[in-house]
Amino acid sequence: xxxxxxxxxxxxxxxxxxxxxxxxxxxxxxxxxxxxxxxxxxxxxxxxxxxxxxxxxxxxxxxxxxxxxxxxxxxxxxxxxxxxxxxxxxxxxxxxxxxxxxxxxxxxxxxxxxxxxxxxxxxxxxxxxxxxxxxxxxxxxxxxxxxxxxxxxxxxxxxxxxxxxxxxxxxxxxxxxxxxxxxxxxxxxxxxxxxxxxxxxxxxxxxxxxxxxxxxxxxxxxxxxxxxxxxxxxxxxxxxxxxxxxxxxxxxxxxxxxxxxxxxxxxxxxxxxxxxxxxxxxxxxxxxxxxxxxxxx
Amino acid sequence: xxxxxxxxxxxxxxxxxxxxxxxxxxxxxxxxxxxxxxxxxxxxxxxxxxxxxxxxxxxxxxxxxxxxxxxxxxxxxxxxxxxxxxxxxxxxxxxxxxxxxxxxxxxxxxxxxxxxxxxxxxxxxxxxxxxxxxxxxxxxxxxxxxxxxxxxxxxxxxxxxxxxxxxxxxxxxxxxxxxxxxxxxxxxxxxxxxxxxxxxxxxxxxxxxxxxxxxxxxxxxxxxxxxxxxxxxxxxxxxxxxxxxxxxxxxxxxxxxxxxxxxxxxxxxxxxxxxxxxxxxxxxxxxxxxxxxxxxxxxxxxxxxxxxxxxxxxxxxxxxxxxxxxxxxxxxxxxxxxxxxxxxxxxxxxxxxxxxxxxxxxxxxxxxxxxxxxxxxxxxxxxxxxxxxxxxxxxxxxxxxxxxxxxxxxxxxxxxxxxxxxxxxxxxxxxxxxxxxxxxxxxxxxxxxxxxxxxxxxxxxxxxxxxxxxxxxxxxxxxxx
Numbered sequence: 121x122x123x124x125x126x127x128x129x130x131x132x133x134x135x136x137x138x139x140x141x142x143x144x145x146x147x148x149x150x151x152x153x154x155x156x157x158x159x160x161x162x163x164x165x166x167x168x169x170x171x172x173x174x175x176x177x178x179x180x181x182x183x184x185x186x187x188x189x190x191x192x193x194x195x196x197x198x199x200x201x202x203x204x205x206x207x208x209x210x211x212x213x214x215x216x217x218x219x220x221x222x223x224x225x226x227x228x229x230x231x232x233x234x235x236x237x238x239x240x241x242x243x244x245x246x247x248x249x250x251x252x253x254x255x256x257x258x259x260x261x262x263x264x265x266x267x268x269x270x271x272x273x274x275x276x277x278x279x280x281x282x283x284x285x286x287x288x289x290x291x292x293x294x295x296x297x298x299x300x301x302x303x304x305x306x307x308x309x310x311x312x313x314x315x316x317x318x319x320x321x322x323x324x325x326x327x328x329x330x331x332x333x334x335x336x337x338x339x340x341x342x343x344x345x346x347x348x349x350x351x352x353x354x355x356x357x358x359x360x361x362x363x364x365x366x367x368x369x370x371x372x373x374x375x376x377x378x379x380x381x382x383x384x385x386x387x388x389x390x391x392x393x394x395x396x397x398x399x400x401x402x403x404x405x406x407x408x409x410x411x412x413x414x415x416x417x
Numbered sequence: 418x419x420x421x422x423x424x425x426x427x428x429x430x431x432x433x434x435x436x437x438x439x440x441x442x443x444x445x446x447x448x449x450x451x452x453x454x455x456x457x458x459x460x461x462x463x464x465x466x467x468x469x470x471x472x473x474x475x476x477x478x479x480x481x482x483x484x485x486x487x488x489x490x491x492x493x494x495x496x497x498x499x500x501x502x503x504x505x506x507x508x509x510x511x512x513x514x515x516x517x518x519x520x521x522x523x524x525x526x527x528x529x530x531x532x533x534x535x536x537x538x539x540x541x542x543x544x545x546x547x548x549x550x551x552x553x554x555x556x557x558x559x560x561x562x563x564x565x566x567x568x569x570x571x572x573x574x575x576x577x578x579x580x581x582x583x584x585x586x587x588x589x590x591x592x593x594x595x596x597x598x599x600x601x602x603x604x605x606x607x608x609x610x611x612x613x614x615x616x617x618x619x620x621x622x623x624x625x626x627x628x629x630x631x632x633x634x635x636x637x638x639x640x641x642x643x644x645x646x647x648x649x650x651x652x653x654x655x656x657x658x659x660x661x662x663x664x665x666x667x668x669x670x671x672x673x674x675x676x677x678x679x680x681x682x683x684x685x686x687x688x689x690x691x692x693x694x695x696x697x698x699x700x701x702x703x704x705x706x707x708x709x710x711x712x713x714x715x716x717x718x719x720x721x722x723x724x725x726x727x728x729x730x731x732x733x734x735x736x737x738x739x740x741x742x743x744x745x746x747x748x749x750x751x752x753x754x755x756x757x758x759x760x761x762x763x764x765x766x767x768x769x770x771x772x773x774x775x776x777x778x779x780x781x782x783x784x785x786x787x788x789x790x791x792x793x794x795x796x797x798x799x800x801x802x803x804x805x806x807x808x809x810x811x812x813x814x815x816x817x818x819x820x821x822x823x824x825x826x827x828x829x830x831x832x833x834x835x836x837x838x839x840x841x842x843x844x845x846x847x848x849x850x851x852x853x854x855x856x857x858x859x860x861x862x863x864x865x866x867x868x869x870x871x872x873x874x875x876x877x878x879x880x881x882x883x884x885x886x887x888x889x890x891x892x893x894x895x896x897x898x
Contacts, residue, residue, distance in 0.1 A: 131735050169661060170508055174739050189661035193512045202505040206430070213433050220426035221513035261509060 121146050122167065122269060122300075127176035129162050129324075136162045138324040139176070144302060144317070146268075149295050151311040152304040154321035160304045161201075163321065164273050167302070168198040180269065197262035197299075201274040203254055204261075207247035211238055211257055214246060215264060222265035229264070235297075236260045236290065252283030259290065263299070270294065272303045276310050288313040342375045343382055344402035348395040361388055373402050426515065427523020428530070435531040444535045448481050452542060471549035475556065478543035479563055486536030487567040490529040491604050495574035495597035497528040498582050498659075502595055507659075517657040525652065529571055540564060558634045565641040566612050572648035574604035579655040580759075581732045599834065600730075627682035647672055666754050666762055673720075673766050680719055681712045713774045720767040724760050724814065728821040729837050733758035764814060817844075 122144040129137040137159045144150050152160050165171040167178050169189035178185040178192075185192045206214050215229045233239045236256040241249065246257055255275060262270060276284050284307070291314045295301055305311050320327040342365070347353040350370040362376040362385055376385055386399055452474065459473040501507035510520070526533065540560060547556035577600035615637055625632040632640075650668050658664055733741075737756050744752035824836050 129736065130739050165508075168508075168512065170511060172661075172736060172740065174736055174743075190514075194514070196512070198508065198512060200505055200508055204504070204506040204509045206434075206506060207504075208434055209430070213430075217426050217430045218509070218513060220424070220429065221510070221515045223514055265514070 121181065122302075123177075123179040124163075124167070125177040125179065127163070127166060127178060128174050129159075129166055129171065130174045136324050137166070137173070140321075140324075140326050141176075142319060142326060144269075144300065144319075146300050147295070147298070148317045149291060149301045149303065149315045150317040150319060151308075151315035152302055152319050152321065153306075153308065153311070154327070157323075158321040159324040160321055161273055162324075164198070164271050164302070164304060168196055168271055169193055170198070194265065195268045197265070197267035197270045199258050199262045199270070199272045199275060201277060203258035205246050205254055205257055208245065210243055210245055211249070211260075212242040214257060215242075215260055218261050218264045224265055228266075232260045232264050235263070235293075250283075252279055252286065255279060255283070255287060256290070259294075263294070267299065269300045269302070272301065274304055274306065276305055276307050284310050285313075341378055341380075342373065342402045343385060344371055344373045344398075344400060345386075345389055345394070345396060346371050346398040347389075348397050349393075352392070353389075353394055356392060356394075361385060370397070425519055425523045425527075426513075427520060427527045431523070431527035431530050435528075436534070440531060441534065444485070444531060445538060448485075448535055448539050451481055452477055452539075467549055468551050471546040474546035475543050475550065475560075478539040478546070481539035482536040482543075482563060482567055485539070486529065486532045487570050487609075488605055490532035490536070490567070491570045491574035492597075492601045493528040493532060494525065494571040495578045495601040495604065497524045497575055497578075499578055499595040499597045500528075502582065511659055511661070515660075517653055517660055517662060520656050520660065521649065521653045524656065525572065525575060525649070536567065537564075555634060558638060562615065562634060562638050562641065563612070565638060565645060566608060566615075569611075569641060569645050569648060570604050570608040572645060572652065573608055574601050576648050576651045576655070577603050577730065579652060580727070580730045583655050583658050583732070625683075630682075647675070663755050665751070666757065666759070669759055669762055673762060676719060676723075677712075677716045677766075680715050683715070710774065710777045713770050713777070717767060717770045717774060720763050720770060721814070724763040724767060725817060725841075727758070727760040727763060728817060729834070731759055760818070764818070767814065820844075 124140050124142050124144075127137055127140040128135060140163065152163070154160050162171070166173050167180075167185070169178070169180075169185035169192040172186055180192045180195050183191045183195070206217070209217070211233070212229065215232060216226065219226065219229050230239075233242055236259055238253065238256050238260060241253060246254060249257065259270075259272075259275075262272075276287055279287060288310060291301055291303070295314070303311065303315065345353070347370055353370070353372055354367055356364075356367070356372075361380070362374045365373040365375060367373075374385070376382060386396070389396060389399075455473055455477045456470070459470070498507060501510060515523070540563075543560050544557065547553060547560060550556040574597075578595075578597040581600070582595060627636070630636065650672075654664055654668055738758070741753060741756035741758070741761075744756060820840055821837055824840060
């Protein structure tokens with residue numbers, strides 16, 4: 121778990137981060153969003169123990185990054201927005217270098233190459249690769265030492281749509297392999313594909329956190345219904361078939377148990393005399409959530 | 418240890434990049450060509466003795482060493498980390514598990530691998546030729562001296578650039594490219610000047626006395642090796658900071674003490690001037706408190722120059738300044754030293770030395786005038802107002818601290834180093850010169866160019882009040898928070 125406690129960072133008299141406190145749960149994929157200059161990169165650098173906070177603490181699995189940055193570095197992988205690649209080296213040489221720097225054996229290079237699907241490119245010079253491939257090399261470098269947490273600053277910037285989809289798949293795959301991810305991005309629609317936790321920053325302050333996004337599994341079983349006769353919908357007692365999440369106005373949001381066919385829920389509403397205007401899957405959209413949060417901030 | 422060096426990831430990476438067969442063959446081919454051309458050219462001049470041929474080969478080897486390892490290598494050394502920052506690969510290295518020692522060795526010899534290969538292969542010819550020279554032993558030591566000088570040049574270039582880089586990466590949010598040309602030039606000029614000076618000493622035996630010891634080639638080599646050791650420690654300490662280790666400044670303080678003692682050695686035989694710089698000249702050994710007095714004056718001057726150098730080139734990050742001042746206010750001694758800029762220790766050393774210097778003046782224990790080189794400190798001769806003089810010097814130093822800090826961190830000028838150079842030209846040349854002219858002093862050519870050595874007028878109450886005002890204003894503006 122990553123804990124941030126009263127974190128502040130100053131550039132002279134300007135406070136880039138202002139008393140931030142939040143927690144990133146283990147196993148999550150957290151999206152870090154905010155307008156330009158909000159302090160996202162500064163926060164990521166402090167979390168990666170690359171910059172010393174002016175006040176407060178960053179605790180990685182209980183280890184204070186200011187007290188023992190090296191222990192934190194062993195637990196963390198960090199990918200900056202520019203990837204940080206040695207253009208003249210081949211993919212294999214570059215990974216071999218970082219493996220040696222982390223005292224990992226050569227076998228690990230082969231494993232990582234496979235993990236990021238770059239085995240057939242290992243003899244190629246990095247400068248000859250496409251942006252999407254270079255991105256993968258960057259991620260491979262960041263995870264070569266088997267970190268528990270991976271922090272990625274704008275990983276999808278400049279990637280074409282296909283590369284973005286592949287990147288999202290890779291993130292899900294890494295997450296499944298047990299890595300907790302923190303991803304900052306401007307492309308909110310893309311974050312929606314894999315993030316299940318959202319942190320919003322504005323002018324160095326925390327605007328929103330603890331806002332759990334729907335996980336993929338939740339997205340699969342959360343539905344909405346819009347009714348013409350709203351009063352009847354609102355007066356419905358909670359059925360055993362599903363859990364009502366919200367029921368206000370003309371819309372009700374509910375979840376059904378995994379494996380339950382959704383048409384049974386629709387059938388139930390119709391049986392109750394509800395005149396259905398719309399029915400479908402419901403998911404909390406990061407873009408909507410972000411805009412709503414920023415607007416209210 | 419040796420196997421660790423060969424396993425050094427940074428050396429390996431640089432070997433992949435630098436030691437490509439075409440580059441190695443081209444370099445060795447050019448070196449060989451240089452030897453052939455100079456030998457043929459000299460043979461035409463009818464070399465009567467084979468040691469003359471040896472001399473030609475040795476000089477060519479030294480030229481190659483200077484050109485390839487010295488100049489080219491120093492440029493690469495200065496760029497070693499700046500390039501990583503510019504290419505955004507440095508953070509990854511900072512997070513890697515490399516120890517500061519591994520990284521230090523890697524960063525010193527990695528980017529200069531090819532250049533050392535070229536230089537040392539030329540020196541192989543040098544040492545073979547030295548066997549044929551008139552004085553084999555002397556030639557061998559000379560060869561080692563030049564290798565040491567070139568290594569010192571490389572180390573200085575890396576160290577100077579690190580002074581600037583370390584602060585920037587601690588902030589690490591600047592997207593500006595780091596240009597190290599200035600540090601490379603500084604290293605080449607300073608060590609190049611040192612080589613020239615040492616060559617002169619070699620010709621004039623007994624030119625330098627240090628604690629009564631007359632310098633020869635061996636003492637020069639030892640002295641160089643000591644400074645190589647200090648440079649290595651300096652780079653190591655900077656890289657420790659880069660890797661987020663905590664530095665307590667103990668090595669820096671040890672270096673300052675060493676510098677004080679080292680320079681004390683050169684004041685050992687300085688002539689004493691009793692009343693006037695030019696007329697009453699005696700040349701006894703300095704004894705007792707007079708020796709301490711001279712020594713303190715020299716230490717003040719060295720510390721003053723060192724502090725000015727650090728003020729300009731040391732880029733302590735804004736955040737580190739904040740942490741330093743925070744710890745200072747709270748009286749947290751250890752934390753204060755961890756986050757203090759290097760110039761702060763020099764300032765303390767300077768203040769302490771000045772206090773002792775004034776104490777000797779006030780008590781009248783040291784009665785002699787300062788030697789020529791310390792004329793800038795002739796303020797000390799204002800015997801009737803010591804407190805005033807002491808305050809003047811402290812304000813002078815504070816003014817520079819705050820001005821350089823402001824110009825480096827706060828000004829909107831694009832070329833900050835140029836703005837600082839202008840400031841120094843104004844404050845140490847134009848204003849003193851103006852005062853000299855106003856006070857109708859004898860303005861000789863020397864004084865035109867080095868008015869700093871004639872500290873007239875610029876410690877006057879008006880200037881002092883101005884300095885105090887500047888210091889106070891800047892303090893209010895920038896340091897209160």
